[in-house]
Amino acid sequence: xxxxxxxxxxxxxxxxxxxxxxxxxxxxxxxxxxxxxxxxxxxxxxxxxxxxxxxxxxxxxxxxxxxxxxxxxxxxxxxxxxxxxxxxxxxxxxxxxxxxxxxxxxxxxxxxxxxxxxxxxxxxxxxxxxxxxxxxxxxxxxxxxxxxxxxxxxxxxxxxxxxxxxxxxxxxxxxxxxxxxxxxxxxxxxxxxxxxxxx
Amino acid sequence: xxxxxxxxxxxxxxxxxxxxxxxxxxxxxxxxxxxxxxxxxxxxxxxxxxxxxxxxxxxxxxxxxxxxxxxxxxxxxxxxxxxxxxxxxxxxxxxxxxxxxxxxxxxxxxxxxxxxxxxxxxxxxxxxxxxxxxxxxxxxxxxxxxxxxxxxxxxxxxxxxxxxxxxxxxxxxxxxxxxxxxxxxxxxxxxxxxxxxxxxxxxxxxxxxxxxxxxxxxxxxxxxxxxxxxxxxxxxxxxxxxxxxxxxxxxxxxxxxxxxxxxxxxxxxxxxxxxxxxxxxxxxxxxxxxxxxxxxxxxxxxxxxxxxxxxxxxxxxxxxxxxxxxxxxxxxxxxxxxxxxxxxxxxxxxxxxxxxxxxxxxxxxxxxxxxxxxxxxxxxxxxxxxxxxxxxxxxxxxxxxxxxxxxxxxxxx
Numbered sequence: 001x002x003x004x005x006x007x008x009x010x011x012x013x014x015x016x017x018x019x020x021x022x023x024x025x026x027x028x029x030x031x032x033x034x035x036x037x038x039x040x041x042x043x044x045x046x047x048x049x050x051x052x053x054x055x056x057x058x059x060x061x062x063x064x065x066x067x068x069x070x071x072x073x074x075x076x077x078x079x080x081x082x083x084x085x086x087x088x089x090x091x092x093x094x095x096x097x098x099x100x101x102x103x104x105x106x107x108x109x110x111x112x113x114x115x116x117x118x119x120x121x122x123x124x125x126x127x128x129x130x131x132x133x134x135x136x137x138x139x140x141x142x143x144x145x146x147x148x149x150x151x152x153x154x155x156x157x158x159x160x161x162x163x164x165x166x167x168x169x170x171x172x173x174x175x176x177x178x179x180x181x182x183x184x185x186x187x188x189x190x191x192x193x194x195x196x197x198x199x
Numbered sequence: 200x201x202x203x204x205x206x207x208x209x210x211x212x213x214x215x216x217x218x219x220x221x222x223x224x225x226x227x228x229x230x231x232x233x234x235x236x237x238x239x240x241x242x243x244x245x246x247x248x249x250x251x252x253x254x255x256x257x258x259x260x261x262x263x264x265x266x267x268x269x270x271x272x273x274x275x276x277x278x279x280x281x282x283x284x285x286x287x288x289x290x291x292x293x294x295x296x297x298x299x300x301x302x303x304x305x306x307x308x309x310x311x312x313x314x315x316x317x318x319x320x321x322x323x324x325x326x327x328x329x330x331x332x333x334x335x336x337x338x339x340x341x342x343x344x345x346x347x348x349x350x351x352x353x354x355x356x357x358x359x360x361x362x363x364x365x366x367x368x369x370x371x372x373x374x375x376x377x378x379x380x381x382x383x384x385x386x387x388x389x390x391x392x393x394x395x396x397x398x399x400x401x402x403x404x405x406x407x408x409x410x411x412x413x414x415x416x417x418x419x420x421x422x423x424x425x426x427x428x429x430x431x432x433x434x435x436x437x438x439x440x441x442x443x444x445x446x447x448x449x450x451x452x453x454x455x456x457x458x459x460x461x462x463x464x465x466x467x468x469x470x471x472x473x474x475x476x477x478x479x480x481x482x483x484x485x486x487x488x489x490x491x492x493x494x495x496x497x498x499x500x501x502x503x504x505x506x507x508x509x510x511x512x513x514x515x516x517x518x519x520x521x522x523x524x525x526x527x528x529x530x531x532x533x534x535x536x537x538x539x540x541x542x543x544x545x546x547x548x549x550x551x552x553x554x555x556x557x558x559x560x561x562x563x564x565x566x567x568x569x570x571x572x573x574x575x576x577x578x579x580x581x582x583x584x585x586x587x588x589x590x591x592x593x594x595x596x597x598x599x600x601x602x603x604x605x606x607x608x609x610x611x612x
Contacts, residue, residue: 021543022306022545026544048436050436050548050574051574055561056570059563059569060569071559073546073559073574077449077454082548102434102435102436103435103436104434104437104582105436106582107581108436108579129262130611130612131266139268139271140570
């Protein structure tokens with residue numbers, strides 16, 4: 001029996017549901033069991049965490065169940081096998097962190113938090129990793145606006161595409177503006193710039 | 200007027216350890232910001248360090264200054280168009296990213312890639328690995344204060360980029376691979392030019408060895424610095440040459456061969472030292488191994504098709520469009536909407552110049568990927584900077600950053 005098969009059997013006992021597509025084995029477990037499941041796989045021989053990633057199934061055709069999945073990509077160097085452990089979560093749910101099992105999961109979980117807004121409980125340093133701290137929203141969610149829309153930041157700053165292009169041509173000085181609250185470094189009595197025009 | 204307190208050293212019966220623990224000698228941690236615009240941070244990496252004197256006590260990399268949103272963009276492009284974006288992530292090893300992406304897409308489609316296309320892919324990826332390592336040596340040793348090697352490595356890198364220019368017309372951002380093969384066959388004269396390069400290159404490796412590998416200053420500067428044990432490296436998810444320098448022999452070209460790597464005879468260099476010097480030396484040996492692979496692939500190269508003959512994946516040849524109605528239909532379908540892989544999720548690990556690189560593709564049955572997740576090695580390798588630098592001196596941090604070889608485009612995606 002291969003390592004993957006034995007881990008799948010152990011995870012089945014935890015209530016895991018295995019699936020296979022093109023020789024890639026994945027097991028779906030409960031959110032509360034994830035640390036246990038990952039620890040089980042690690043002690044069985046999956047000694048490397050390759051990746052933690054999120055997927056937003058909002059627009060996936062005929063998708064049933066919870067909106068997001070978090071997928072843990074595990075690899076065993078000794079047995080040369082790979083398996084995936086998945087959990088399904090809804091918007092606003094939080095997931096126990098696995099940084100206690102592998103330190104390497106730190107950046108991976110931060111990236112999932114940054115891109116999907118899924119929070120990880122007891123994570124040592126859960127901050128946005130790639131996008132600016134004040135960016136409003138989570139970019140890889142399927143309902144994040146794309147195309148000709150202003151990029152909005154939490155404190156009211158925004159980047160308006162039309163103004164951005166105008167700034168590039170040199171016709172207009174405005175690259176970005178401020179709306180509502182004042183950004184750090186700007187005095188409170190500075191004149192309020194115009195809001196982006198509705199398209 | 201206040202009388203100054205006598206120095207603790209003048210008191211009778213005071214030992215050195217008493218002085219070290221005396222409250223007057225306690226220092227406060229100083230928080231220092233390095234980068235993002237700093238020549239030794241290889242782009243726009245910002246590192247916040249807490250220093251006790253000159254000793255690093257805590258270190259946090261701050262990234263994201265080069266975030267381009269490639270993953271989101273690729274969700275709105277057809278599978279074939281995505282090749283344009285993948286190589287822009289790691290601009291020093293673009294062919295490696297292209298290869299990782301097309302392998303995943305081909306696994307979704309069950310595409311049959313012709314042997315010649317696979318061989319050309321291997322040749323270009325390995326040449327690109329050498330070019331990437333050359334930049335690593337040049338800039339890495341530049342960070343430690345030796346300027347000369349940079350000019351030598353750039354000289355050889357230019358020769359490799361000339362070869363790439365022959366093949367696909369550009370020196371960076373290639374976009375030459377296609378799902379199902381290559382965009383076109385390699386030009387006449389490429390094989391001879393490549394052979395000319397590989398016959399001259401071993402001499403250059405010897406030259407580099409005399410310039411830095413056997414250089415006392417370099418050896419003294421790097422030996423025993425930033426030691427990562429194998430367990431530590433695995434715990435922090437380190438992959439690639441840096442992991443092999445910590446005596447873990449993991450190379451996906453050997454472990455899970457793709458694109459015909461099982462047909463070539465090459466070794467996986469490892470080192471048991473785990474320090475900065477080992478990370479440089481492993482890459483040095485890797486260049487020679489890559490050269491061996493390129494040589495064997497050039498020998499095995501035989502004429503043949505370079506695209507999957509399946510009309511649902513590859514465009515039909517131009518001359519067929521004038522005689523065959525079916526060819527026109529396939530051409531129209533491919534050019535307007537592209538192919539529709541079946542639903543499912545795939546992942547193919549490859550060995551980039553920096554470590555494990557793979558694209559996790561989620562297909563919803565449409566002509567564009569539903570989700571593209573690049574498992575980029577630089578981002579995850581960067582976590583090992585903390586264990587490598589802790590309790591070392593601040594000046595060694597620069598050597599450690601250089602030895603982990605992060606490419607910021609690969610980190611921020």
